[in-house]
Amino acid sequence: MTGAEPARKVTVLGAGSWGTTFAKVLADAGSDVTLWARRAEVAERINTEHQNPGYVPGVALPESLRATDDAVEAMHGAEAVVLAVPSQTLRENLAGWQPLLPPDATLVSLAKGVELSTLKRMSEVVAEVADVPMDQVAVVSGPNLAMEIAGEQPTATVVACTDHDRAVALQAACSTGYFRPYTNTDLVGIELAGACKNVMALACGMAAGLGYGQNTMSSLITRGLAETTRLGAALGAEPMTFAGLAGLGDLVATCTSPLSRNRTFGERLGRGETLAQAQDATNGQVAEGVKSCSSIRELAAHHGVEMPITEVVHRVCHEDLGPVPGAAQLLGRERKSE
Template identity: 70%
Template structure:
């Protein structure tokens, strides 16, 4: 039996651990907080992140990272993108030397401008063919209640990708494989920023025409960045690109969309954070690094720039959207 260590007990880490266990994989979760590990292990619930969801029998949990990692064939990295480097540094001595390292984190690291697979490679010394990423329209709450979804597992080594695919395929969770790690990571990072923009527009009362325009133009700018970095356009037209983008931009379950709505209604960054139990949406942190990365490649990303202006330059949402509409007209 394949053994997986899921490092992180947030909403998506917990939902994916459930998927793995439902697929017949042996799973041990690591939780940063001992009380969360105890709740999962003893009561089979994670009340802070997936309230009301019963977790399957045989799903183990621990606060001891070495215990979780011991003997793992797949190490699932389910911590936020900006804390991945620090966590990996603490875990690296206990990582099984031949395990597949599967990233669920979606972002571009502030400062280094590295994608998550690059951070993993730098910290652990793992070769690229050991590193995989998972991306797609995967809202944790829907997965946890077993609503059908699909995802992409990208890895340069197709044998490893297929092994992970088999370890998490269930009747409600359908994984596809891909070798385009760059495309999957760019889609996963950029969609959070575009979802913030979509939420902001909804928050000031704009409707579905605006939402459709933001999603479509957001796809265009994420594709421009992806291609500049070496991604295949086809990847960004699939589940890891447009699929993830649509789900994150339109669903009230999306933290980035909901956070953007609060900003659109006039809340400050601090007020929106307090309303979401102290959690900052991933796109708030990543928009700056994505914008800096895009500029370094000469890629124009006006929606990302707009989100950065609101989140980090205190520009009013309405003013930023007016500026977007006032950009020079040109062919699509």
């Protein structure tokens, strides 16, 4: 997919809730879409019943949407390949797919995180593993709760790529009456906002689990945005990005909605469940912030950026700090100007 023409054939790799939903969006926008599912029975059900009840229950998928468990078949002739797998498994999955990628296809990341072992953003992982220039990689990020979009509730998002023409082409490929994409070239800011908001949602969930109200939530969201923006500025992002859809928009949605995995996971921790208990209760679906809090914390330390909420979330998730003393740690910090 080059120039500003919309993609005619798009492959989505990953039939989870967001991958399936984004495939639906692309098909509704008129693209020729193939959805790759790891399990043959999932692909079969999408093809015959136009449903994926394990991830988007009750949603009728477009009849034009085709599914397969054969990656070779899925990627044949694709002009854009959408990577819809969790951030910490992206490298491993993409390494297996790399020989099958069409040479000039736009590679689109839906994952939101910072890789634990390398502290790389997802676009950096994609460019490295796929051995493509960075301007061939795009990301989609925004207040995009999958079940609301699958139900065709109106929302907006950001399509980011350093190659503006590629961003415009992808924008055209996923524009529908209920899904409105905007373009942006600030890949660093868009990706950091998407990764950090999951950590802040864990914090807000913990606060809800402890019984705290809207003042606490608003304070965490606002201060969470402040520390995310500090990290972005240190890495060269455009500060205004964090006031946009992929910044504040996604942060508010993820921190406040019961549909947010990270918010729900954090709430369970706040009610006293262990990490393992909370993981079991989410049926194995990934709360990205649980791992990303550690890589973001390390990335911030590497750049000398103070991120106190991220620090507390990491300690609650991985160092046995309780949510109550974690809250006390935040409130007991040295007083300063805003």
